[in-house]
Amino acid sequence: xxxxxxxxxxxxxxxxxxxxxxxxxxxxxxxxxxxxxxxxxxxxxxxxxxxxxxxxxxxxxxxxxxxxxxxxxxxxxxxxxxxxxxxxxxxxxxx
Numbered sequence: 001x002x003x004x005x006x007x008x009x010x011x012x013x014x015x016x017x018x019x020x021x022x023x024x025x026x027x028x029x030x031x032x033x034x035x036x037x038x039x040x041x042x043x044x045x046x047x048x049x050x051x052x053x054x055x056x057x058x059x060x061x062x063x064x065x066x067x068x069x070x071x072x073x074x075x076x077x078x079x080x081x082x083x084x085x086x087x088x089x090x091x092x093x094x095x
Contacts (some may be wrong), residue, residue: 008037014050014059015042023063023078 015024020042028040043049043059047068053059054072064076 007035008085010039010041011061012041012043012053012059014053014062015044016050016063019063020044039080 013024024042028042031038032040043053045053047064050059050062050064050071051068051072054062061075062072064072064074066076
């Protein structure tokens with residue numbers, strides 16, 4: 001089918017919880033418009049789950065933090081700022 005320009009198959013994604021609600025709703029609909037013959041299956045889990053799924057073939061692609069990828073090939077897609085949220089009354093202890 002691919003020789004004739006038809007893309008068919010399944011793409012299985014291993015994704016951590018927050019990416020499921022923030023990134024995938026923006027990415028998957030456009031992907032499905034571009035590749036209507038590809039069925040996207042989403043496996044939601046922890047970083048450890050995702051690493052295992054990629055290693056054992058359950059998922060073709062895993063969304064992970066770079067510190068969680070361990071010995072897997074890793075391609076950065078996004079730099080996410082790490083922030084701390086605290087009440088307005090919070091005062092950090094000074095040494």
